[in-house]
Amino acid sequence: MKKWTLGFLLLCGFAGLSGCAVPWHGQQNKQTGSLVEYLYPKQTTPVAVEPAAMTHLKLPLRVGIAFVPPGNMGYGELPESERLKMLSRVKEAFSHHPFIGGIEVIPSSYLKPRGGFENLEQVSRMFNVDVVALLSYDQMQFSDRNQLSFLYWTIIGAYVIHGNEYDTHTMLDAVVFDVPSRKLLFRAPGTSTVKGAASWATFSERSRGARIDGFNKALDVLIPQLQTELSAFKERVKSDTSVRVQHRPGYTGGGDMGWLGVVLVLLLIGVGMGHVRKLD
Amino acid sequence: MSANSIKTLQPLRAGVLLIALCLIGSVLPDRFVHVLQYDRAAILSGEAWRLWSGHFVHLSTEHMAANALALGLLAAMIAAYGHAKKLVHYTLLGAPVISLGLVYLAPNMAVYRGASGLVTLYFVLVCCLVWQNSSPYLRGPMVMLTLAAILKLVLDTEKTEAGMGLITTLPTGVQIAWQAHLLGAMLGLAVFVLSKITPLWQIACTYWRAKAGWISRTVIAAWRGYREGDSY
Numbered sequence: 001m002k003k004w005t006l007g008f009l010l011l012c013g014f015a016g017l018s019g020c021a022v023p024w025h026g027q028q029n030k031q032t033g034s035l036v037e038y039l040y041p042k043q044t045t046p047v048a049v050e051p052a053a054m055t056h057l058k059l060p061l062r063v064g065i066a067f068v069p070p071g072n073m074g075y076g077e078l079p080e081s082e083r084l085k086m087l088s089r090v091k092e093a094f095s096h097h098p099f100i101g102g103i104e105v106i107p108s109s110y111l112k113p114r115g116g117f118e119n120l121e122q123v124s125r126m127f128n129v130d131v132v133a134l135l136s137y138d139q140m141q142f143s144d145r146n147q148l149s150f151l152y153w154t155i156i157g158a159y160v161i162h163g164n165e166y167d168t169h170t171m172l173d174a175v176v177f178d179v180p181s182r183k184l185l186f187r188a189p190g191t192s193t194v195k196g197a198a199s200w201a202t203f204s205e206r207s208r209g210a211r212i213d214g215f216n217k218a219l220d221v222l223i224p225q226l227q228t229e230l231s232a233f234k235e236r237v238k239s240d241t242s243v244r245v246q247h248r249p250g251y252t253g254g255g256d257m258g259w260l261g262v263v264l265v266l267l268l269i270g271v272g273m274g275h276v277r278k279l280d
Numbered sequence: 281m282s283a284n285s286i287k288t289l290q291p292l293r294a295g296v297l298l299i300a301l302c303l304i305g306s307v308l309p310d311r312f313v314h315v316l317q318y319d320r321a322a323i324l325s326g327e328a329w330r331l332w333s334g335h336f337v338h339l340s341t342e343h344m345a346a347n348a349l350a351l352g353l354l355a356a357m358i359a360a361y362g363h364a365k366k367l368v369h370y371t372l373l374g375a376p377v378i379s380l381g382l383v384y385l386a387p388n389m390a391v392y393r394g395a396s397g398l399v400t401l402y403f404v405l406v407c408c409l410v411w412q413n414s415s416p417y418l419r420g421p422m423v424m425l426t427l428a429a430i431l432k433l434v435l436d437t438e439k440t441e442a443g444m445g446l447i448t449t450l451p452t453g454v455q456i457a458w459q460a461h462l463l464g465a466m467l468g469l470a471v472f473v474l475s476k477i478t479p480l481w482q483i484a485c486t487y488w489r490a491k492a493g494w495i496s497r498t499v500i501a502a503w504r505g506y507r508e509g510d511s512y
Contacts, residue, residue, distance in 0.1 A: 059455075098339065098451050234452045253386065253457035254339050254450040255394025256436075257350045264429055265350040265403060271421055272357055272410040 027143040029211070031077055033068035035136040035175055041114035055181040055243045057130070059251060060101030064129035065090055068136040069113040078137075080108055082212050086219050090133070090174075093223045094230075098252055104129055117182055124179040131185065133176045137218075141168040141211055143203070152200055162197035166207045169193050170214035172222050183242075188229040190222025294364055295356035298371075302348035302395060305337040313337045318379055318392035328500050331376035335395045342449040347395040354402035361409050373488060374401045374467055376496055381463040389457060397460035403429065404468025433461050 067083050084105060091103040104127045112119045124132055149163025157163070175187040194214045198206035237243050257265070305316065318334030319327070338344035358367050378397035382389060407429075411422055436448075436458035448456055474484060488495070 098454055251389060252339075252454045253382075253389040253392040253394075253460075254343060254448075254454045255335065255347070255392065255396035255399075255457050255460045256343055256448050256450050257346050257396045257399050258432075258448045259346055260432060261396070261399070262346050262350050264425065264432065265353055265399070267421075267428075268403065268406055268410070268425055269353050269357055271414070271418060271425070272360075272406060 029141040029143070029207075030139065031070060031211075032138045033070050033136050034138075035068050035134055035173070037114060038068045038111070038134075038136075039116055039120070041116055055178045055183045055185075056246055057178065057237075057243060058246050059099050061099060061131050062102050062104070062129045063094070063100055064104045064106045064124060064127050064132040066106035066111055066123070066132065066134060067108055068134050069108060069111045069115070078212065078215060082215070083108060086215060087135075089219060090135075090223065090226075093227070097230075106132075117179075120177070121179055130180065131176060131178055133174050136173045136175065137171065137215070139168065139170045139211060139214060141166055141207060141214075143167075143207060146197070149200070158200040159202075160199060162199055164200060164203040164207075165195070165197045166203075166210055167193070167195050168207075168210045168214040170211075170218040172215065172218040174222055174226050186229045186233040188222055188225035190218040190220070190225060192217035192221060292356060294359040294367055295352035298355045298395075299348045299352040301336045302338065302344050302351065305333075306341060306344040308337070313393075318382065320383060320387075320390050323379070323383060323500070326500065328376075328496060331379040331496070331500075332372070334379060334392055335375050335398050337393045338395075339393050339454055340449065340451050343394065343451075346449045347399060350399045351395050351402065354399060354406055357406045358402060358409070361406075361413075363409075369485070369488065370401065370405070370471060371398060372492065374398055374464070374471075376499075377467055378460055378463045380499060382457065382459055385459040385463070386457065389455075389459075392457050392460070394457070394460070396457075397464040400461045400464030401468040401471075404465050405472055408469070408472040429465075433458065433465070436461055 065087050067078075067087070070077055084107065087105040091105055094100060095103055106123060106127055110123050110126065120132060120134075124130065143164060143166045145163055146165050147163075148161050152158045152161065152163055170192045172190045173187060174190075176185045177183065178185055192214050194210045194217060196206060196210055237245065305313070308316070316330065316333035316337045318330050323330050338347060355367055358364075358370075375398060378401070379392075382392055382397075386392075407422065407426060411419070414422065436456045450456065
């Protein structure tokens with residue numbers, strides 16, 4: 001009888017200890033901030049194509065930057081402090097342009113989920129900006145256990161063996177809108193993939209860090225792309241008849257002869273030099 | 281060194297000196313450039329040096345290169361006509377007059393950089409000097425050049441801030457300060473006409489030499505007083 005009892009207890013103990021090593025199906029963690037969902041919340045049919053409205057860009061531009069409000073309020077949402085840090089990085093990268101008068105970082109709490117252009121217009125008035133750069137995002141994190149997770153039953157293994165893996169795919173998309181005309185001026189994407197592994201005990205912290213890391217790496221890709229798109233937009237504006245550039249009080253002026261002026265000066269020197277030689 | 285070689289070197293020195301001033305302005309760190317640029321609010325609060333220094337700082341290397349080249353060549357030309365000393369006076373007098381003119385004519389322009397006002401002043405002076413001394417067969421090309429310069433001034437008044445290749449070397453978002461060109465041209469013409477009326481010119485030159493500092497201070501103080509009484 002004692003043998004049977006001892007055997008039963010050992011079996012229970014083994015089963016209890018190896019509980020964490022039972023087959024574990026992978027998890028998915030998704031967070032999105034969809035631009036379409038935010039700007040066109042009630043749209044069930046495609047937006048009708050309208051004749052291009054005139055866009056008046058008043059220089060120096062006052063620009064606002066914000067994250068699109070999240071579509072899901074699930075586990076692992078990017079903290080506001082991280083959002084503000086990332087927006088500050090974008091601000092720093094673009095503040096040196098002479099045609100940008102100021103960049104306002106707009107906290108997420110000012111944007112209403114599914115708020116539409118009405119909400120965007122309210123915010124632009126509140127922050128006194130004409131152009132808003134909205135950062136939409138889509139992040140998917142897959143978590144799985146690898147074969148080493150079998151060693152979790154040793155208890156120590158749960159702390160030292162990296163038996164949990166994560167795979168984080170992030171896409172950030174910056175879309176720049178002229179708020180009064182609701183016109184999309186230009187956009188640029190940034191993507192990243194972060195892979196890693198962690199022990200059972202540290203997995204939650206590591207995977208959370210990887211999600212933030214994924215956003216930062218996508219932003220590293222996005223900023224140069226946005227600079228390139230901005231340069232292309234500056235060129236495009238010259239020939240785009242639907243965009244008109246104006247100056248507001250407090251603009252920067254340049255005393256510029258241009259190369260055409262230099263050509264005129266050279267012609268004048270050419271005419272004058274012959275005469276100076278004659279005088280000598 | 282012979283008198284002849286000194287005469288030959290003078291235009292070179294004048295041109296190189298002005299180009300060097302522009303080059304120095306372009307290699308200075310941003311915080312110094314901000315102290316030197318024409319800043320309307322700062323000028324009205326008494327930072328008078330900006331009336332002069334704003335003409336020798338620029339917005340980009342290309343902007344500086346075009347202006348410095350034109351300024352250097354025209355200065356050398358004026359010196360070659362034997363007006364090397366007067367060139368100093370033209371610059372010292374012309375720079376603040378153009379800046380003060382901008383304060384009045386372009387109240388919405390907060391910041392200005394560039395030597396084109398001075399370039400236009402020199403351009404008109406050289407045009408007048410060549411016209412005065414040239415033979416009749418050169419008058420045709422001179423008229424064409426003057427018309428081209430006027431056309432350029434008109435083009436500058438258009439919204440060419442987006443950059444039109446030959447017309448502007450300014451970075452995007454910066455507007456051409458055509459008022460500086462207009463002021464420079466008018467000043468150049470006025471200086472030349474005054475210099476033809478010899479007694480008046482001599483009186484003006486004597487007075488300027490004696491009272492240059494006082495005139496600048498008085499004009500700024502009067503302007504500040506006017507602005508404070510008017511709107512602040």
